[in-house]
Each structure stands twice: as structure tokens, then as C-alpha cells.
Amino acid sequence: MQKKKAVIACVSLLAGSLVALSGTVAQATPDSAPTRTSTLGTPAAVAAGALYVAPGGTADAAGTESDPTTLASAVSRVTSGGTIYLRGGTYAHSGTVTIPPGNNGSASARTTLAAYPGETPVLNFSAMSEDPAHRGLALNGDYWHVDGIVVEHAGDNGIFIGGSHNVVEHVVTRFNHDSGLQISRIASDTPDDRWPSDNLVLSSESHDNADSDGEDADGFASKLTSGPGNVFRYTVSHNNIDDGWDLYTKSETGPIGPVTIEDSLAYDNGTLSDGTVNSDGDRNGYKLGGDGIEVDHVVRRNIAYGNGHHGFTYNSNPGSMTVSDNVSIDNAERNFSFDKGTSVFRGNVSCRGDDGSNDKTVGDADGSNQFWTGSNGSACSAYSGAMGWSFAEDGSLVVTFGGNKVTP
Numbered sequence: 296m297q298k299k300k301a302v303i304a305c306v307s308l309l310a311g312s313l314v315a316l317s318g319t320v321a322q323a324t325p326d327s328a329p330t331r332t333s334t335l336g337t338p339a340a341v342a343a344g345a346l347y348v349a350p351g352g353t354a355d356a357a358g359t360e361s362d363p364t365t366l367a368s369a370v371s372r373v374t375s376g377g378t379i380y381l382r383g384g385t386y387a388h389s390g391t392v393t394i395p396p397g398n399n400g401s402a403s404a405r406t407t408l409a410a411y412p413g414e415t416p417v418l419n420f421s422a423m424s425e426d427p428a429h430r431g432l433a434l435n436g437d438y439w440h441v442d443g444i445v446v447e448h449a450g451d452n453g454i455f456i457g458g459s460h461n462v463v464e465h466v467v468t469r470f471n472h473d474s475g476l477q478i479s480r481i482a483s484d485t486p487d488d489r490w491p492s493d494n495l496v497l498s499s500e501s502h503d504n505a506d507s508d509g510e511d512a513d514g515f516a517s518k519l520t521s522g523p524g525n526v527f528r529y530t531v532s533h534n535n536i537d538d539g540w541d542l543y544t545k546s547e548t549g550p551i552g553p554v555t556i557e558d559s560l561a562y563d564n565g566t567l568s569d570g571t572v573n574s575d576g577d578r579n580g581y582k583l584g585g586d587g588i589e590v591d592h593v594v595r596r597n598i599a600y601g602n603g604h605h606g607f608t609y610n611s612n613p614g615s616m617t618v619s620d621n622v623s624i625d626n627a628e629r630n631f632s633f634d635k636g637t638s639v640f641r642g643n644v645s646c647r648g649d650d651g652s653n654d655k656t657v658g659d660a661d662g663s664n665q666f667w668t669g670s671n672g673s674a675c676s677a678y679s680g681a682m683g684w685s686f687a688e689d690g691s692l693v694v695t696f697g698g699n700k701v702t703p
Contacts, residue, residue, distance in 0.1 A: 341412060345378040348416075350386050366392055366418075376404030381444060383414030389422035393433040396458065396481065400438035405462065410443030423450035425472040425507055430455045434463070435481050441466065446475075453504070457481035457491050459522070464497035464690065468504065474513040474541065475501030475532075480520035492522030492552060498529045498690035502568070505536035509573025513541040513582075514564065523552030529692040530559045531684060537576040539564040539602065542592060543585035543610070555593040556581065558692055558703075560684055565603025565627075577610075578603030580626060584612020589636075592616045596703045598694055599623040599630070600682055606645075608632040615658075618643060622703045624678055628652050630667055640664050644703070646675035677701055 349363035358364040358372065366386065369379045370393075400406035410416050423429040429450025434441065435457040443465045446453035453468035454476045468475030476499070480490050501514035514532025517525045518541050532539035539561030544551050565578025580599030583592055591614045598621070599606030606623030609616070609632065616638040623630035623645050630645040631654040640660035645667040654666040665672030680697020687693050694701055 341380070342378040342407070345380050346373055347380050347382065347411075349382040350384040370394055370398065370408075373398075373406055376400050376406055378407040378409065380409060380411045381414075381416035382411050383416055385417045385419050387422065388418060388420050388431070391428075391430045391433050392418070394436045394439060394458070396435045398436040399458075400436075400440075402438060402460065405438045405440040406436070407440045407442065408444070409440070410465075415443070415445060417445040417447060419447055420450065420453075420471075421448035423448070423472075426450045427473070429472075431468075431471065434458055434461055437461065440464075445469070447471065449473075452477045453501075455479070456494050457485075459492045459494065461494045462497065463494070464499060466499045468499075468501045468514075471504045471512065472506050473504065473511050474516040474537075475504040475535070476515050477513075478517040478521045478525050485520070487522075490520050490522035490552070491525070493524035494526070496525075496527045496530055498686055498692070500531045500533075502532070502534045505567055505571070505573075509536045509576040512536045513538040514561070515539070516541040516543075517554045518543040518551060518585075519545060520548050521551045521554070525552065526555045526557070527559055528555075528557050529686070529690055530556075531692065532560070532580075533562045533564065534566060534568045535564050536567060536571070536573050537564070537578065538582045539580045539599070541577075541582050542590070542612075543582065544588040544590060544612070546586045546588065550588050550590050553591050553593065555595075556597055557593070557595045559597045560600070560692060560694055561597070561602060561606075562600040562682070563602065572603070576603070578627070579608050579610070580606045580623070582608055582610045583616065584610040584614070587611050587613060589614035590616075594621060595619045597621045598701075598703055599626055602626045604628050605632040606630040609634065609636055609638070612636065615639065620703050622646070622678060622701070625651070630654055631656055633657055644672065644674045644678075646671050646678050 346358040346369040347360045347363040352363035354368040356362045356364040420431045431446045431449030431453045433455045437458045439461045441463045445467045447470045449471040451473040453471035456478045504512040506512040514535040561580035580602040606626035613636040620642040629652045633656045638658035643664045678696045683695045685693045
């Protein structure tokens with residue numbers, strides 16, 4: 296097994312083609328988007344009666360394909376269960392685009408904000424300064440479906456989800472000044488029973504998010520004040536300045552709801568794509584707690600590879616998490632770091648190309664696991680060679696080592 300990647304091949308969600316560079320991760324230019332097959336149903340097709348938005352649209356335009364409007368105007372006009380299409384190109388925004396509370400779809404008919412089929416809209420917030428109030432897209436309504444957009448350079452989170460029952464898929468959040476995509480309550484006076492719940496993030500990528508102090512910008516986060524039932528599936532977090540995932544809890548607000556992370560990948564977090572490292576960052580792949588508060592997260596079939604600290608860490612969460620069928624390889628400190636709690640470990644694999652810190656897994660860990668205690672188990676033979684990844688046509692995540700597909 297190689298200790299470091301000689302080549303990482305990354306099939307971008309945006310470009311739909313293989314890009315390989317020696318010793319680095321290739322970031323593809325958002326020139327076009329692949330044909331999207333929504334995990335909610337059939338391949339993307341143009342909806343009748345949709346509102347159209349384009350980079351050159353105007354607020355008082357009709358919102359038709361030939362007379363497109365602005366995103367803010369379309370959000371204010373869309374009816375419950377309706378559709379907004381964003382045409383391809385770069386949208387320069389200096390303020391947050393907010394989908395407010397009460398602007399909701401329904402369980403049977405979500406309101407949709409989607410890239411026009413075959414095109415890639417990029418919401419660019421580079422005019423913003425770094426500030427907690429300067430988020431990019433704030434999704435505070437319920438029952439929305441956001442599909443196929445790129446959000447970059449926001450002064451805080453790229454996408455902030457304060458609503459519930461939303462589906463966000465085929466998105467990229469990058470170069471933002473806090474976590475690329477974060478799920479948390481809308482305001483300090485939002486009651487516990489209105490914390491954002493039952494959101495699903497699918498087939499999405501978050502990378503190169505970095506704040507100035509290097510301590511807060513993760514790829515994905517459901518933390519501080521998020522409710523139960525939030526799920527990340529087929530998601531990739533890499534080269535963020537802090538953690539790949541952050542599920543931090545704090546004593547002032549109490550436990551968050553249990554989060555599920557499954558079939559996902561975290562790699563090279565703690566180091567940006569240009570090589571920048573901030574020593575104040577936590578730099579974990581999957582950070583699963585905080586402040587000694589018990590939350591029973593579910594973490595299954597994920598891969599942590601080459602992150603700057605731990606691969607999977609309880610981060611002082613003494614709960615009973617379900618940690619199953621994960622693979623952790625060549626992270627700088629421990630591949631698995633669980634010092635307390637009653638978590639259940641089944642079918643996990645830990646591998647190293649050289650010496651490293653032994654795993655620690657306090658809880659219920661049986662012989663189905665192959666943890667690192669000085670040597671590799673037999674399962675590690677499947678994880679040799681260069682790591683690559685791609686999204687399949689159905690949105691599922693495909694990870695390869697040495698060109699061979701692996702299934703944690």
C-alpha cells in the first residue's frame with residue numbers, strides 16, 4: 296500500500312470527465328453538468344410553467360425562458376410545488392439569497408430550485424466579506440428540492456439549511472468562508488422543535504472551504520442546533536481547512552438530533568488544494584461530537600483517507616453511535632479515535648502504509664472489525680494503489696483504489 300497518493304483521479308460532479316494530475320487533486324472547471332438522474336424519480340426533464348432565471352435576468356421580467364428574471368424575484372414568486380430553473384453561467388451576488396420560512400412546498404409536491412437540464416449555474420458571492428451574517432443561499436423553507444447548482448466564495452456558509460424536509464443534491468459548495476453546507480437553526484430564538492430536521496443531502500461535493508482562523512470551515516456540518524433525521528448520502532468532502540464533517544454539540548444549546556452519514560468519502564481535509572495548512576484547524580475526516588454530550592449518530596459505509604488528524608473521531612461524544620462497515624486509511628493520527636462511550640463497531644477496516652498511531656475504540660467492538668494495532672488485516676489488500684472517485688449516473692458514489700471499485 297502506498298503511504299501517499301502518487302495520483303488521485305477525480306471525476307468531477309460538474310465536468311463529468313476524468314481529470315488526473317500527479318500529486319494533486321484536479322478541480323474541474325464548471326463548464327457543463329452531466330445528465331442528472333434525480334434520486335427522487337426520473338431523469339431531469341423541463342417542467343411546464345416553470346420560472347426561469349438567467350445571469351442577465353431582471354427582477355420585473357416575466358420569468359419565462361425568453362424573458363428570464365432574477366433568483367430573488369423568482370423565489371418571491373414561485374408557488375408551492377412550483378419550479379425555478381437557473382440557466383447556466385455565473386451569477387454575481389453581493390447579498391444572501393434567502394428562501395424564507397413559510398415559503399414551503401409539501402410532502403407530495405416539493406418546490407424545486409434546479410439547474411436547467413444540461414447547464415451549470417454558479418452562484419458567486421465573492422463580493423461578500425468574511426462575516427457570520429454573509430451566507431450564500433439560505434434555505435429556510437420546508438420541502439424544497441435544490442438540484443445541480445454550485446455555490447462559491449460566500450462570506451460564511453455556501454448553503455445554509457434552516458428549514459426541514461428538504462432534499463439538496465448534485466450541488467458543489469467551494470471556496471466559502473465557513474462550512475460549505477451547514478444545517479443549523481435559523482435564529483437564536485428558534486425553538487428546539489423547529490430546529491431543521493429530516494433534510495437529505497445527496498450526491499454532492501464540498502471542498503476548499505476556509506475561514507481566516509482555520510477553525511470553522513468544514514465541508515459539511517450538521518451541528519450546534521440541528522434536529523433529528525438529517526442524512527448525508529453519497530457525499531464527498533475534501534481539502535477543507537478544518538474537518539470533512541462536523542457534528543459538534545455544545546453545552547449551551549444541548550444535544551443535536553442524531554445524524555446519519557453513509558456511503559460517503561472524506562479525504563485530505565486540513566489541507567487546501569493549493570497546499571495551505573492552518574495548524575489551528577481540527578483536520579479530521581468525520582468529527583462526531585463535542586462538549587461530552589451524548590448523541591447516537593449513525594456512521595456507516597464511509598471512507599476516510601489521508602486527513603490531517605483523525606479519520607473518524609468521537610470528539611468527546613460518549614453516546615452509543617452505530618459505526619459500521621467504514622474504512623479508514625493513512626490518516627495522520629488515528630484512523631479511528633473513540634476514547635469513551637458505548638458505540639457499537641462492526642465490520643470496520645483500518646489500514647496504514649507505514650507506522651502510525653493505534654486505533655482506540657471504547658465500546659462494543661467485536662471480531663468483525665480489523666483495526667490498526669501495528670499491522671494491516673487481510674481486508675487492507677483491497678485498498679492499495681491510487682484512490683479515485685466519481686458519481687455514477689444514478690448519483691451513487693463510486694470509489695476506486697488502484698482502478699478497482701471498492702465497497703466498504
